Structure formats: structure tokens, C-alpha cells
Amino acid sequence: MVKSKAAVLYESGYDMPYVKSEPLKIETVTLASPGPNELLIQVRAAGLCHSDLSVINGSRKRQTPMVLGHEAAGVVTEIGENVTGFDVGDHVVCAFVPSCGQCLPCKEGRPALCEPGAAANNAGEMFSGGTRIQKEDDTDVYSHIGISGFSEYSIVSTNSAIKIDPDLPFDQAALFGCAVITGLGAVINTAAVKPGTDVAVVGLGGIGMNAVLGSVLAGAKSIIAVDLNEEKLAHAKELGATAVYNASDDDVVEQIKADTSGGVHYAFETAGVVPAMKTAYNITRRGGTTITSGLPDPKDEFSFPQVVLTAEERTIKGSYLGSCVPARDIPRYISLFKQGKLPVDQLIGEKIALEDINEGFDRLHAGKSQRIIVEFPST
Structure with a gap:
């Protein structure tokens, strides 16, 4: 188990500006140890996206309380049972649709439409079921599409994680989890x-x-x-x-x-x-x-x-998700970036601390900034 500072949403539809109404509460939550085929990652960067904003403003209903955030990158700090292909210390980008590889859409090469992945995301649960986040009073906290990246630490399915080269800065790496592959x-x-x-x-x-x-x-x-x-x-x-x-x-x-x-x-x-x-x-x-x-x-x-x-x-x-196969496309797009053919680093606007996230969503709503990135310090 690990303690983690996180941005928790208790209900949607708060009045704006969010910097005053504070729909996202910065609290300490407890994460269970990763289960089979799961990773504990230390989140180092997470982007603010309209998909998060739509949950905050209530246009897309989700279960609450919930730790939001789905465009994230970080470092693997613990691995669960049966995990292959990942080691402690690996750098990863998170993809917000876990793909089972067995349902019809996955077999057709369309993992963005994975049926078990969509069911888990809609339920606010992990890919293997349930939640791994609790408040200090033991109340369960829902997961945001399997990532919950507005947190110092997060449990993710190996089906949601893509290993990347460690030389890619985390703020740039996070973009590949949503903005890049979708656009x-x-x-x-x-x-x-x-x-x-x-x-x-x-x-x-x-x-x-x-x-x-x-x-x-x-x-x-x-x-x-x-x-x-x-x-x-x-x-x-x-x-x-x-x-x-x-x-x-x-x-x-x-x-x-x-x-x-x-x-x-x-x-x-x-x-x-x-x-x-x-x-x-x-x-x-x-x-x-x-x-x-x-x-x-x-x-x-x-x-x-x-x-x-x-x-x-x-x-x-x-x-949806750019019709991507994340395990195939994210490494390809990162390679294009490194070749200078895809300058996604020019899309980063402000970098903020987790404590400033409500104001960040005000700015996202106003459309006055490029991608806003929450940066987490290395510990």
C-alpha cells in the first residue's frame, strides 16, 4: 500500500470559476498494492484534457468520488503477479482504453473499441474489476478510465501501459497517451x-x-x-x-x-x-x-x-483514441518526434502543480492555453 496526494472529484456541476468553487479536492488517498497484471507507477506528468473537464462540468457523468486524469506518464515502482514485459524503473505512457486482445474489436485490430475495456471504464473500475483507491476513512474511490493520473501514484493495468525510452521527458511523453494518438x-x-x-x-x-x-x-x-x-x-x-x-x-x-x-x-x-x-x-x-x-x-x-x-x-x-493500436502507434509516433517530424513539444503550454489544478481547468475551459501539464516532483 502507498499514500498518494491526489485530486478527487466528489460531484459534478460546480459553478465556475473552479479556482473558487474547487470541484477537485487535493487529498491524500491510499492505493492498494498492484494486483495480477497491474503496475504501480509514480506519475510524473499528466495533461489536462476536455474529457476530464466534461466530467467536472457534468456533461459526461461518472461515478464519484473519483480521481480524474487520463493522459499520464510515469515510472514503474512496483509490479503485480503475472506481469511480463515490465520491470521496476521502466518509463511508461498510459493509454486510457485497456485492450483485452480477445473480444471481436480487438481481434479486428480495433483495440480502442475493446468491449471489456469499455465496460471497466464505464464502471469506474480497474480492467480486472474493483478499485484500488481508498480515502483515509476506507471509502472506495473510483478510477478514471483506468488511469486516474491526477495523483502522485496510480495503479494501472499492463493493458493500459506502453513502455517508452527513458530519455523522453515526462511532460512530452504524457501527450502521447491522449492528445497525440487521438489527433x-x-x-x-x-x-x-x-x-x-x-x-x-x-x-x-x-x-x-x-x-x-x-x-x-x-x-x-x-x-x-x-x-x-x-x-x-x-x-x-x-x-x-x-x-x-x-x-x-x-x-x-x-x-x-x-x-x-x-x-x-x-x-x-x-x-x-x-x-x-x-x-x-x-x-x-x-x-x-x-x-x-x-x-x-x-x-x-x-x-x-x-x-x-x-x-x-x-x-x-x-x-475514438485515433483508431489507434497504442502498443504499435505510440512507439511509432515517439520515433517521429525524435526525428523532428512531429514537434509535439511545441504544443505544451503551462506547467502547473497539482494544487493549481482547479485554476488550470478554468484556463482550459476558456481556451486560452495550449496543453496544460501537471508536473509531479521526483521523490
Whole structure:
């Protein structure tokens, strides 16, 4: 057992600003020893993501109390029974969908859709069942999609851990667990963008910026970035966007369609809101594909004229975890980063302490920062 300082959510729907209402309470919790096929990791860095924010604001309900955080990297400090392929001292990145390798989606090469993994995540439990976190009064605390990375220590399934080279800084490594594989994977895996085509990315958070980088990597002819924030639009140009548009312009759809002779071949919606999806859909050309990787409120609905799917041979696709195979893709993407072909280090904004996490989520909600990283000191 180990004591760990963690950010615990007791209920959703707190009033903003969070720096005042403090939905995340910084408390000491107790972690059980890792069970069979589990690892205890000392978390060294964890990114703030809209998927965490959606649990805090209540748009995506989860069991509470819960330690949030799913984009994390750290060091293995203890291993459970039957563990192979990992040793104490290994550096790992966490992938938030544990894959069993046996269900139909896993056998089809689609581990992001692993059925036992989804069931465990939805229950707020570990992949092998139950929870490994308790409050000091012995109350059980739920796990956030198998990671609970806003904690000094975390128990994760070996199905959720990817071993990485120890020379990769933890703040950069953490990005590969969500932002990189979700954004880059949507371009490379889900859409399979062809060289010389026109691409648009609507929403320039961590996932959207990685979609821009992925479009550069895929050899897109034009890469259009759309957002409400002028600083993010400027940053997208630095990363390789060939044109930028402010989503608040009344005629943004008409502008893009005129400048691309009818629209783009691939449009990526990464903001997780219906207006962004409408923009992405409306700027997709005849015969093109609209891909969404954002997670909107489950009550939100998006509609379109059904006839368009047939008459224009349009495609609408979802992309979860970038349609990635984490054990295959994370090492590949890290290799591309080391070769200088995937500058994800340029996507890191602020680095904060765990005690500042509520203010960090205020800034994430405001869309005023690139990826915010909680850094944990080495002990």
C-alpha cells in the first residue's frame, strides 16, 4: 500500500470559476498494492484534457468520488503477479482504453473499441474489476478510465501501459497517451488522409493541433485551421497550417468553400461541440469525409439532410483514441518526434502543480492555453 496526494472529484456541476468553487479536492488517498497484471507507477506528468473537464462540468457523468486524469506518464515502482514485459524503473505512457486482445474489436485490430475495456471504464473500475483507491476513512474511490493520473501514484493495468525510452521527458511523453494518438491517429488511421488533398481542422486544442501536425505528416496540400482564438490560429500556422479562419466570422463556411473550390476532402472536428461539427460538415466537399473526435455532451444532436450522403457520396466517421493500436502507434509516433517530424513539444503550454489544478481547468475551459501539464516532483 502507498499514500498518494491526489485530486478527487466528489460531484459534478460546480459553478465556475473552479479556482473558487474547487470541484477537485487535493487529498491524500491510499492505493492498494498492484494486483495480477497491474503496475504501480509514480506519475510524473499528466495533461489536462476536455474529457476530464466534461466530467467536472457534468456533461459526461461518472461515478464519484473519483480521481480524474487520463493522459499520464510515469515510472514503474512496483509490479503485480503475472506481469511480463515490465520491470521496476521502466518509463511508461498510459493509454486510457485497456485492450483485452480477445473480444471481436480487438481481434479486428480495433483495440480502442475493446468491449471489456469499455465496460471497466464505464464502471469506474480497474480492467480486472474493483478499485484500488481508498480515502483515509476506507471509502472506495473510483478510477478514471483506468488511469486516474491526477495523483502522485496510480495503479494501472499492463493493458493500459506502453513502455517508452527513458530519455523522453515526462511532460512530452504524457501527450502521447491522449492528445497525440487521438489527433494524429484521426488523420493517419481513421481518415487515412492522402497526399495532395485538402484538409481542415475545426478546433485547435491539444487534439486539433495534433491533427494539424498529422496533416503535415500525411502530405496534405492545404491545411486549414479554424478556431475562435487568434493566438491558437497563429500557432497553427507556425505548425504548418496553410490558412486560418476565425470561426466567429459569419461567412466562414462560404470563405473556406470559395478558397478551396467547393470544400475540403477531409474535415476534422476536434472541439466536441455541435457548432464545430456543423462547420466541419459544411466545409466538406462532395465525395469528402467529415471526421469527429470530440466528445460532446451526450444530449447534443447533430442533423443533416440524409439525401446528401447519397447524392454527394459523403462520409461521416467517428474516431475514438485515433483508431489507434497504442502498443504499435505510440512507439511509432515517439520515433517521429525524435526525428523532428512531429514537434509535439511545441504544443505544451503551462506547467502547473497539482494544487493549481482547479485554476488550470478554468484556463482550459476558456481556451486560452495550449496543453496544460501537471508536473509531479521526483521523490
